[in-house]
Amino acid sequence: MTCPVNGPRAISEFAYGGEIRPMPDPTTCSDDAWADYVFNRNGSPGVKREWWCHTPSNTWFVAERDTARDVIVRTYLYAGDS
Amino acid sequence: MSAIAFENVSRTPRAGVKGPGAAAWIAALDLPVPRAPNSWLPLPGGLIARLGLTEFLVEGSEAAKLAAPLSPGVYPVLRQDTALVLHGARLNELLLETCSVDFRALNLSTRPVVLTSMAGVGVTVIPGEGGGMPCCRIWCDSTYGEWFVETLTGVAGELEQPGHPCNQGVTA
Numbered sequence: 122m123t124c125p126v127n128g129p130r131a132i133s134e135f136a137y138g139g140e141i142r143p144m145p146d147p148t149t150c151s152d153d154a155w156a157d158y159v160f161n162r163n164g165s166p167g168v169k170r171e172w173w174c175h176t177p178s179n180t181w182f183v184a185e186r187d188t189a190r191d192v193i194v195r196t197y198l199y200a201g202d203s
Numbered sequence: 204m205s206a207i208a209f210e211n212v213s214r215t216p217r218a219g220v221k222g223p224g225a226a227a228w229i230a231a232l233d234l235p236v237p238r239a240p241n242s243w244l245p246l247p248g249g250l251i252a253r254l255g256l257t258e259f260l261v262e263g264s265e266a267a268k269l270a271a272p273l274s275p276g277v278y279p280v281l282r283q284d285t286a287l288v289l290h291g292a293r294l295n296e297l298l299l300e301t302c303s304v305d306f307r308a309l310n311l312s313t314r315p316v317v318l319t320s321m322a323g324v325g326v327t328v329i330p331g332e333g334g335g336m337p338c339c340r341i342w343c344d345s346t347y348g349e350w351f352v353e354t355l356t357g358v359a360g361e362l363e364q365p366g367h368p369c370n371q372g373v374t375a
Contacts, residue, residue, distance in 0.1 A: 126240055126241070126255050126256060127241065127255075127317075127318055127319075130303065130304070130319065131303035131320075133303070133320065134303070134319060134320045175318075176320070176325060177318045177319050177320050177325035177326065177327075178254065178255050178318035178325075180255055
């Protein structure tokens with residue numbers, strides 16, 4: 122896998138952080154929507170946006186991974202608000 | 204004589220900061236700022252390394268400058284590392300056996316800093332060359348230090364065994 126900061130590294134240097142899923146507003150969403158966000162995960166194969174961490178440098182980044190083929194399409198740093 | 208020399212330099216003064224304001228704060232202290240992520244610059248009696256995008260490590264007497272009051276967006280990083288200097292003709296073989304980065308492929312003129320995993324321990328490495336032989340500085344979390352040094356010295360000892368695959372066809 123290629124870390125956007127540290128370059129290509131063995132997969133053993135990385136930790137999976139889960140699929141990126143938008144969190145619904147807990148103050149306005151329904152109980153069903155909140156329960157779906159908390160308890161359910163999408164297991165269907167396809168290209169997923171996932172959090173990964175390069176553990177020696179603690180660099181968190183986004184990886185687009187095709188879970189049907191187990192191929193990493195691309196990796197990049199998260200550009201959202203922080 | 205051992206093919207790889209180990210020197211423990213953990214007692215060398217060092218300090219670290221990180222954060223979005225760290226680069227500007229370092230520059231205001233009259234310290235040079237490495238422009239590229241994962242690169243380093245020499246200082247009088249030490250060095251400054253940029254770890255990733257916004258973290259800095261200063262080692263040597265200049266580390267005392269980082270005791271200055273911090274600006275907004277600058278955060279202290281505790282540096283109680285185990286720090287080693289390794290040097291010797293068989294060093295690259297030791298590195299190849301213990302981590303997945305091929306240090307021979309790096310361009311030393313760019314002063315690279317490598318953050319990787321060595322023998323399962325997260326490390327920061329600055330590769331170099333001295334006296335025509337490879338050398339490197341390695342920092343790791345000091346809680347792993349004793350085990351890490353034992354492991355590296357054990358592997359270095361195995362490299363010197365006559366029956367080791369690395370020694371096939373090698374004459375002293």
